Amino acid sequence: MSEAPEEKAAAAVPPPARAKRVQGGVATADVVLSAHSGGNAELFPRILALHVPPGAVIADVTYGQGIFWQRVPPGRYTLLPSDLATGTDCRALPHADASLDALVLDPPYMEGLLRPKAATRGGLGSHAGLRNYYAAGGGHPATAQGLAGGRWHQAVLDLYLAAAAEARRTLRDHGILIVKCQDEVSANRQELTHVQIITGLAELGFYARDLFLLVRANRPGVARLLRQVHARKNHSYFLVFQKVPAGQAVGRYRTRDLPLHRP
Ligand SMILES: C[S@@+](CC[C@H](N)C(=O)[O-])C[C@H]1O[C@@H](n2cnc3c(N)ncnc32)[C@H](O)[C@@H]1O
Numbered sequence: 407m408s409e410a411p412e413e414k415a416a417a418a419v420p421p422p423a424r425a426k427r428v429q430g431g432v433a434t435a436d437v438v439l440s441a442h443s444g445g446n447a448e449l450f451p452r453i454l455a456l457h458v459p460p461g462a463v464i465a466d467v468t469y470g471q472g473i474f475w476q477r478v479p480p481g482r483y484t485l486l487p488s489d490l491a492t493g494t495d496c497r498a499l500p501h502a503d504a505s506l507d508a509l510v511l512d513p514p515y516m517e518g519l520l521r522p523k524a525a526t527r528g529g530l531g532s533h534a535g536l537r538n539y540y541a542a543g544g545g546h547p548a549t550a551q552g553l554a555g556g557r558w559h560q561a562v563l564d565l566y567l568a569a570a571a572e573a574r575r576t577l578r579d580h581g582i583l584i585v586k587c588q589d590e591v592s593a594n595r596q597e598l599t600h601v602q603i604i605t606g607l608a609e610l611g612f613y614a615r616d617l618f619l620l621v622r623a624n625r626p627g628v629a630r631l632l633r634q635v636h637a638r639k640n641h642s643y644f645l646v647f648q649k650v651p652a653g654q655a656v657g658r659y660r661t662r663d664l665p666l667h668r669p
Pocket of ligand 1: 446467468469470471472473474475488489490491494495496497512513514
């Protein structure tokens, strides 16, 4: 079939020259990766460097022994450390509304460490060091006062969610919330804590901006193994959230820089 004259003419006219798209950037393998083998002290500064601009005001509300901060260059951020062990509950912070650029949350992540009765609380025997580390020593004032909410794994989640609600109050819009957590098997139930936290925090108005997987360098043992049912966990997570301003949909939010404007 022969072409119509106007089709021939159209074919002869070259298409208008498009402006050439110039790709920026450099080829490099020197990027922050999502999975790491090692410890918190090595990974945490990399997460901060990627997600929190220098000069930011950061509250670490479960400061503990400050392991996270061991390798963070001094003076890069304004750090406001607090912990239940030194009298500040992360669910009732002294900070003003919208006063923080970023907040770090690393509460006890195993339900056994939140049990009110010392006899049944986890971390006995070979894990005594861990138990003290996570539960602020000997007992857990929050559970003793009945503040930890639900029982078993629910107590873990309740603490994360209540602390996240307080983080939402104290963070500025687009502020960064860094949450450390680990999944657990509790009462013979697989609890994917990191999924539960991501889901729960979306409901509170937080966008899940990034996720880091930390694999333990050493091999964990099991004290009394009869029959293995679930994989022994040797990994934990750092989740990075961003506060979505009120009235905006979390599902439509896109990652954006955190501008630091100080009065
Ligand atoms: C896993 S440790 C934190 C370790 C810390 N990120 C570090 O780098 O050393 C958990 C901490 O949460 C604290 N904690 C437990 N319940 C708390 C609460 N309701 N409010 C504030 N801190 C709490 C404990 O005292 C303990 O220091």
